[in-house]
Amino acid sequence: MKRRTFDILMAAGGLFLAVTLIFAGGLLTWAHSFIGNEVHTQLAAQQIFFPPANSKAVAGPEFAAMRPYGGEQLTTGAQAQVYADHFIANHLKEIGGGKTYAQLSALSIAQPDNAKLAAQVATVFKGETLRGLLLNAYAFGTMGTIAGIAAIAAFIAGAVMLVLSGLGLMHARRTSPATEILSGHPAHTPAPGTSPVHANGRQPSDAGLAAAAPGTTGTRPA
Numbered sequence: 001m002k003r004r005t006f007d008i009l010m011a012a013g014g015l016f017l018a019v020t021l022i023f024a025g026g027l028l029t030w031a032h033s034f035i036g037n038e039v040h041t042q043l044a045a046q047q048i049f050f051p052p053a054n055s056k057a058v059a060g061p062e063f064a065a066m067r068p069y070g071g072e073q074l075t076t077g078a079q080a081q082v083y084a085d086h087f088i089a090n091h092l093k094e095i096g097g098g099k100t101y102a103q104l105s106a107l108s109i110a111q112p113d114n115a116k117l118a119a120q121v122a123t124v125f126k127g128e129t130l131r132g133l134l135l136n137a138y139a140f141g142t143m144g145t146i147a148g149i150a151a152i153a154a155f156i157a158g159a160v161m162l163v164l165s166g167l168g169l170m171h172a173r174r175t176s177p178a179t180e181i182l183s184g185h186p187a188h189t190p191a192p193g194t195s196p197v198h199a200n201g202r203q204p205s206d207a208g209l210a211a212a213a214p215g216t217t218g219t220r221p222a
Contacts, residue, residue: 008172010168017158018161018162022154025154028148031144031151032145039144050069050071050074050083051071058087060090062090063087065086066083077139085131088127088134091127101125
């Protein structure tokens with residue numbers, strides 16, 4: 001295969017890859033925007049606000065992660081994770097005495113006349129449901145963030161491939177059709193006015209040339 005043909009094929013492949021990467025970057029950008037908007041819309045509709053930083057509800061050391069968001073409305077996946085794991089979860093441990101909903105529910109079934117226990121089960125169930133919804137929002141928000149990072153990487157890679165493909169096409173344009181072959185060495189054509197050179201690097205003698213010419217005697221004329 002000639003070098004010029006090889007350069008053109010590689011450049012064409014690079015252009016195809018660049019277009020694919022840019023297209024993928026566009027899809028990832030759309031995914032990032034869509035997920036971010038959906039998470040924000042759904043969380044904002046719940047009208048959940050963080051307690052003020054100086055509130056007694058977040059006074060303990062287990063609520064330290066809550067205080068930086070004091071008084072803010074919950075609208076992002078990162079905020080949802082903090083609220084779920086550092087506010088709801090801590091209060092549920094206090095309400096249920098460290099027991100999970102499944103454990104409390106089993107106790108309530110065994111003690112059907114225990115109204116206090118039934119109330120604990122109902123409260124923990126509601127809290128765990130809200131916590132699960134918030135953690136789902138956090139998961140989707142994280143996916144949106146990853147999609148945004150992947151989109152940037154795809155755009156950068158696509159731009160690099162475009163530049164490399166352009167350079168490859170420029171090199172192919174400047175390459176002569178009589179270029180070297182990838183599988184061997186280029187054939188050398190002697191310059192005008194010079195004698196051909198054998199493979200051993202020596203020029204043939206006049207006698208040899210005369211002997212090689214048909215119809216000659218192999219001797220030089222006087």
